[in-house]
Amino acid sequence: MYTSTAGHVRRMPAIGAVVALAAGMLVTLAPAAHAAAGATLPFTSVEAESATTTGSRIGPDHTQGTLASEASGRQAVRLAAGQRVEFTVPRASNALNIAYNVPDGRSGALNVYVNGTRLARTVPVTSKYSYIDTGWITGARTHHFFDNARLLLGQNVQAGDKIAVEPAGTEVTVDVADFEQVAPTAAQPAGSVSVVSKGADPSGNGDSTQAFRDAIAAAQGGTVWIPPGDYRLTSSLNGVQNVTLQGAGSWYSVVHTSHFVDQTGSLGKVHIKDFAVIGEVTERVDSSPDNFVNGSLGPNSSVSGMWIQHLKVGLWLTGNNDNLVVENNRILDTTADGLNLNGTAKGVRVRNNFLRDQGDDALAMWSLYSPDTDSSFENNTITQPNLANGIAIYGGTDIAVRNNLVSDTNALGSGIAISNQKFMDPFSPLAGTITVDGNTLVRTGAMNPNWNHPMGALRVDSYDSAINATVNITDTTITDSPYSAFEFVSGGGQGYPVRNVNVTGATVRNTGTVVVQAEAQGAATFRNVTATQVGAAGVYNCAYPANSGSFALTDGGGNSGWAATWSDCSTWPQPGQGSPDPDPNRNLAKGRPATATGSQDVYTPGKAVDGDANTYWESANNAFPQSWTVDLGSPNAVRRLVLKLPPSAAWGARTQTITVLGSTDGSGYTTVAAAHTYRFDPATGNSATVPLPNGTNLRYLRLTVTANTAWPAGQFSEVEAYLTP
The missing domain is CATH 2.60.120.260 (Galactose-binding domain-like)
Incomplete structure (x- = not known):
């Protein structure tokens, strides 16, 4: 059963640099300060608002429920009939992925032009997987507006070439384009068992479920080969252990199913790699296991090189997943989490993955039944989680969150949340040392409709119990947070303390309101935290509930740019309000519409x-x-x-x-x-x-x-x- 991790109900009273490569060629890249954070990706993204267009640019906007607020960079380009957006290709490519939106209930296509010549192939677009409603999550509104669609171009294009798209059949809002040079199909490994040899239908017309099961049974200790093609599965696989499932590449070998592996346990050594699993999930039903992996792959397993799309959750992991490695995957357009490590696992490494457009936490650890231990999220790139956090750690012992790049969170989430929100029992609170190191957060944090004021870009939250673990937050870059940078809060309204927090080496640029939002009793030490272009004041220090205890901010030295304190706890500062202690050196125009x-x-x-x-x-x-x-x-x-x-x-x-x-x-x-x-x-x-x-x-x-x-x-x-x- 899937239990919501987005319902952050709190009982409270009432963006990347653009580099000019050549004339007219603009490519969105991470700023230099972000170079060490995020995944190494096989594609380069170009924002539509940085391209040439005859359409209308929308945004920027951070208002929950608006189309622009869910867009990358909070901006996109709306195209009516006859209008185009033309991208200058940033790298040699033979494939294109488009993040887009169409009006609810509509479908159509994007015509594609390469250097002015229209391709016979089009990019299909649809609202089928968008406009999700989750009325049981307090504070949620209709969300999940964008979707992704991909196309092999059938030819090679070079850096500097022009690729344009125009709508056919419906208005289309284009957010971002990913350009990629896809390698040729991989060869079948020697000694592997092909699913086609067991009767699988690569046309996608027949049901290939039994053929996959037979191939897995025949290949124990070896490899199941999934040749190029489309394969339809009508029910999930289980009893998967001691086997490798391998495809010819995620653009070539495609499995169509909404529940790929569903099993409560496994002896392990399962390796899933190099193909796509694309589902048909059009709404979020938390009682349905509509996930790529639901349950356990067993110890010493791995998932790599996968394209996972249109499911409820990418990987909902329970049971024994010790020493699991999840790396080099793309997880797109899920109606809930991208990955949730749901208790008991030890030594799990989730690294170098790309996640876009999640309907809940993009990456989460939830220590239900027993603690997740000695596990980490490292060098992942996360963009546009449209309901909850980019990365969320709910309990656990000796957890690390390192060198991730998170951007454009929305509604109920921070870029990173370190929390004792339990959701249900038995829960294992944070313990040992929680390491949050080298992360970059861009346009993260959001106005929480349940709180009537915001969540910070990086949140430490004693929601259901005191935080007694040591939380070390080091070498953080926070850019263009619409509200605050660091938040310390007891989100359940019980006033539990947040203790043992050390913030060392942070750069905060252009935060909308304050650098530190302290709303719980407890303490944190800050060293070498520098801030520029602060919207209102350095610190908001107002405990909730009132008189529940104060939060002590210890100056460990090397801090600058955020000394002033917001003096009126009866009001929350608005972005750019600049009162009562405005920063006179702040450029008021930067980043504004x-x-x-x-x-x-x-x-x-x-x-x-x-x-x-x-x-x-x-x-x-x-x-x-x-x-x-x-x-x-x-x-x-x-x-x-x-x-x-x-x-x-x-x-x-x-x-x-x-x-x-x-x-x-x-x-x-x-x-x-x-x-x-x-x-x-x-x-x-x-x-x-x-x-x-x-x-x-x-x-x-x-x-x-x-x-x-x-x-x-x-x-x-x-x-x-x-x-x-």
Whole structure:
């Protein structure tokens, strides 16, 4: 039985860098600080909002239940009939995977063009696996909007080539494209037993269940070979032990079933590798074992090189799974967890996997019946869990979470949660040493609708019992958290303490509200934690329940950028509120929603607030005047603007004529600074400072460009807004 791990009910009172590789070629990559975190992947992803498009960009948005809030980077591109998004291919490729959305109840296709020539093959798109409702999970709304569809191109394309997609039959919102060079089919291992030799049908028409069972029985101690083809199984496999199940590659050997292995125990030494299991799960039914693996593979087993999609859970692991290795897999579009290590296991290693679009925790350990022990999640890349956490550790002894990259959590989750939430008994709370090391969290944390204020990017939660384990959090990078960075809380509302926490070596950039959100009694020591562009204050320290005890923050030295404390425990700071202790050095415009009257090619409005001076907005050409507008999120007394162009020698000096306007409501604008010429010269950093008069109070900042001496368009690589003159 599957028990929800997303129902984080709390009894409380009421984004990646873009690198320009060539003209018009923009590829989304992890920032340099993230290089050590995440999986080594066989594909390169390109965000649709960074590509050339005739469609409409949506987002950014962090509001639960909106399409953009579940998108990678919280942005995507909506295509109506006749509209396209064109990607510049970042690497030699022969395969394409598209993350997309279509309106509920609709299906259709994406036509694919390679360097302008339409392929005969199309990418099928459907809402069949989207729009999931889980009314029994408090705080859940309709979610799981995106899906993935893949295509072998039938030809090789090179870096710099153009691949465009356009909808056929329905509107399509394109989120991200993965480009991959898929290796040729692998050869059958010598001495293996082919499922086809036992009667399996590679056309997918016949039922191959018995043939798989017969091949497993015949190959004990050896290998079952799954040749290229599509195989349909109508019931699960059990009694699987002492055998290798191997395919020709996950793009070639495909098993269609919603429950592949289902068994309560095994003698082990099961190795599953190099094929795809694609299910037909269209809703979440927690009493149904609609999982790739349900139960136990037994000790000393492995799962590698798999493509797992359209199931409830990838691996729901109970019983003896000691020394299991799960590595180099893709787990996509599950309606619940990607993987849950559900008690008793020892020495499990889950590493170098890619998970996208999970409907609950992407990776979880839940110490039910007995503790998970000496197990780890390492070097995994997780994106867009759309209901719960990226990584969740619920109890367990001597657990490690190392070098993972987690991005874009939604609704009821943090990037990483270290928790004593038990869900049911018997439960084994956290014990020994919990190591959380080298992880990077991007746009993680969310507004919890049950709490009426947020979950942090990294949460330590004494939900059902005190945390007495030693929790060591080291070398963490937290970027663009919409709310807080580190949260210490007793989420069940019982005021249990959070003790023995050490946070050492963290970089926090552009957090929406606070660096530390402390809402439990207990203590933590912080060393070498640096923060920049803090939204409201460094610390929110307000225990719940009131008078349940205080949280002590010990300064171990080397901390900077987050000394101020939010003084009013009756209110939760809003992102970018900047009060009562605003950071005057925070760029209020960075990462905020930007629009313009026109844009040229890929040089879209958001490029002027992405924090990267090498990317830029360029207006429609030969069409002055042109305006660029940013929403700062709340009214602010802005005193100074810094306008930048790329600091490249290729950008010659120029003068732009600019008027600064402001608005508090986005409708009525007044002139803040009259039209003036501003000189941009590479010799002086290609930037210009615009002082604004004292008393300027605006939420919406608009720059109107009426002339440019070097190009017939308005151009900004960064627009920065500060409270200091």
